[in-house]
Amino acid sequence: MSNIAKIAVRGLKKSFGTNLVLDGIDLDVAVSESLVVIGGSGSGKSVMVKCILGLMEPDAGSIKIEGQEVMGLSAREREREMQKFGMLFQGSALFDSLRVWENVAFGLIQGRGMERARAREIALEKLAAVGLGPEVGDLRPAELSGGMQKRVALARAIAAEPEIIIFDEPTTGLDPIMGDVINDLIVKCVHDLGATAVSITHDMASTRKIADRVAMIYKGRIIWHGPVANLEHSGNDYVDQFIHGRAEGPIKMEVRAL
Amino acid sequence: MLDFLAAVGRVFLSFLAAAGRLTLFALNAISHCVRPPIYLRLIGRQMVDIGYYSLPVVGLTAIFTGMVLALQTHTGFQRFSAESAVATVVMLSMTRELGPVIAALMVAGRIGAAIAAEIGTMRVTDQIDALSTLSTNPFKYLVVPRIIAGTVTLPFLVLVADIIGVFGGFIVSTYKLGFNAAGYLGQTADNLRSEDVVSGLIKAAVFGFIVALMGCYTGYHSRGGAQGVGAATTYAVVSASIMILLFDYVLTSVLF
Numbered sequence: 001m002s003n004i005a006k007i008a009v010r011g012l013k014k015s016f017g018t019n020l021v022l023d024g025i026d027l028d029v030a031v032s033e034s035l036v037v038i039g040g041s042g043s044g045k046s047v048m049v050k051c052i053l054g055l056m057e058p059d060a061g062s063i064k065i066e067g068q069e070v071m072g073l074s075a076r077e078r079e080r081e082m083q084k085f086g087m088l089f090q091g092s093a094l095f096d097s098l099r100v101w102e103n104v105a106f107g108l109i110q111g112r113g114m115e116r117a118r119a120r121e122i123a124l125e126k127l128a129a130v131g132l133g134p135e136v137g138d139l140r141p142a143e144l145s146g147g148m149q150k151r152v153a154l155a156r157a158i159a160a161e162p163e164i165i166i167f168d169e170p171t172t173g174l175d176p177i178m179g180d181v182i183n184d185l186i187v188k189c190v191h192d193l194g195a196t197a198v199s200i201t202h203d204m205a206s207t208r209k210i211a212d213r214v215a216m217i218y219k220g221r222i223i224w225h226g227p228v229a230n231l232e233h234s235g236n237d238y239v240d241q242f243i244h245g246r247a248e249g250p251i252k253m254e255v256r257a258l
Numbered sequence: 259m260l261d262f263l264a265a266v267g268r269v270f271l272s273f274l275a276a277a278g279r280l281t282l283f284a285l286n287a288i289s290h291c292v293r294p295p296i297y298l299r300l301i302g303r304q305m306v307d308i309g310y311y312s313l314p315v316v317g318l319t320a321i322f323t324g325m326v327l328a329l330q331t332h333t334g335f336q337r338f339s340a341e342s343a344v345a346t347v348v349m350l351s352m353t354r355e356l357g358p359v360i361a362a363l364m365v366a367g368r369i370g371a372a373i374a375a376e377i378g379t380m381r382v383t384d385q386i387d388a389l390s391t392l393s394t395n396p397f398k399y400l401v402v403p404r405i406i407a408g409t410v411t412l413p414f415l416v417l418v419a420d421i422i423g424v425f426g427g428f429i430v431s432t433y434k435l436g437f438n439a440a441g442y443l444g445q446t447a448d449n450l451r452s453e454d455v456v457s458g459l460i461k462a463a464v465f466g467f468i469v470a471l472m473g474c475y476t477g478y479h480s481r482g483g484a485q486g487v488g489a490a491t492t493y494a495v496v497s498a499s500i501m502i503l504l505f506d507y508v509l510t511s512v513l514f
Contacts, residue, residue, distance in 0.1 A: 050387070053387075053390070053391060054390070055387050055390055055391075075395065079393050079394075079395060080393075082390065082391060082392075082393045083393050085391055086391070087387075087388070087391040089384045089387070089388060090384070091383055091384055093383055093384035093385050093387065093388040094385075094388075095380075095385055095388070096379075096385075097376075106392050106394070107392035107393060107394075110392065110393070110394045110399070111392050111393030111394055112393070156392075160392075
């Protein structure tokens with residue numbers, strides 16, 4: 001196996017006005033590894049992922065995919081690079097105007113020019129892989145529950161069998177049981193595809209289930225990373241406070257007294 | 259005093275910045291219109307939305323405009339014993355001016371708002387980002403079909419509006435003002451020149467571009483959830499309406 005990291009991020013910086021959101025992120029994700037990035041709201045997790053996906057332009061730093069620098073790629077090169085990625089958005093981000101199967105097959109039809117009939121077959125296979133029957137394929141996203149939408153979004157993320165899948169808060173807004181169903185599906189899909197996965201979440205149950213390795217982001221920097229088995233014994237007070245959900249500790253929430 | 263000047267300066271600079279962003283967006287849209295892939299299926303769907311579904315509102319507006327125009331022109335021209343010019347004035351006003359402007363304003367209200375709301379909702383719910391992650395250029399998929407459809411379809415709508423507007427004037431003139439039907443139609447046909455219609459259609463194409471552009475631009479840059487989408491929708495209609503009237507003057511100066 002090659003020693004080149006699937007994703008290598010170095011010195012990534014991003015500000016919005018005077019608000020420094022990413023302050024020099026360094027991160028490696030190995031091939032077929034499942035990395036979970038944890039951190040509080042506003043810590044820069046989503047911005048980091050958007051920079052990796054090319055949805056946001058970083059101010060400085062380097063992002064390499066399989067050793068190839070992707071910052072500064074032209075729009076066409078970026079589109080080609082995106083074929084390696086699948087993404088599950090926090091709010092599912094399904095296209096309202098399309099039926100469920102068209103959502104799942106979208107990347108195959110528009111991105112890869114596949115014939116609609118063949119793309120529909122694959123879409124129904126992927127829907128089955130996330131536990132949804134073919135009858136769901138003809139519904140509109142608005143007709144589905146939150147959990148079903150999440151599963152459709154997962155089917156869409158894996159439809160083109162990407163090499164890298166990114167999960168943005170995959171269990172947010174779901175009840176614990178449906179959250180666990182989604183976690184199981186993520187583990188199964190990533191394992192079946194042999195894909196590299198990067199997830200961002202603050203759900204610790206989800207983290208323990210889907211992670212091989214965990215990184216914690218705080219104030220725009222990775223302050224700890226290690227195998228998920230070491231999470232409980234990280235020796236880092238910030239990680240300790242976060243994973244146990246304690247109000248007291250080095251992480252101070254800016255809350256005004258009542 | 260210095261504070262006041264600074265405030266004026268800030269407003270002026272932000273106006274220039276906004277104009278620059280809009281110009282870049284328009285140039286980007288135009289450049290994408292001539293580069294593959296072109297989504298013909300989406301263009302077709304947008305043409306039906308913009309053209310076919312706008313026909314009732316544009317037709318109704320045009321017929322009443324033509325009718326009122328005949329009444330007002332007759333009242334005014336009666337004072338100079340020039341009632342016979344009513345047919346020509348109605349025809350010229352509809353083809354050169356009112357057909358394109360009225361149709362464009364109606365389409366700005368109906369379609370510009372819908373485009374801004376749809377694209378704005380897609381922006382705030384991450385659907386535009388999702389397009390990018392599915393190897394699809396959101397600009398080509400969302401903006402280009404609407405711009406092409408708006409530019410191509412509005413001239414057809416205006417042609418229909420011209421005919422209906424002239425027909426409205428004809429109805430009022432013959433049934434209410436006592437004009438001879440054959441004489442009215444003959445005068446309309448005798449005084450109609452191709453440049454009257456063509457200039458109106460050129461205006462219509464520009465207005466169609468403006469309506470689609472402003473809807474796409476405001477929707478594409480909307481922020482902040484439902485409130486942001488609402489603001490984008492309002493801005494799309496207001497700015498498109500103002501630009502239609504501004505460009506109407508510019509085009510009239512250039513074309514005639």
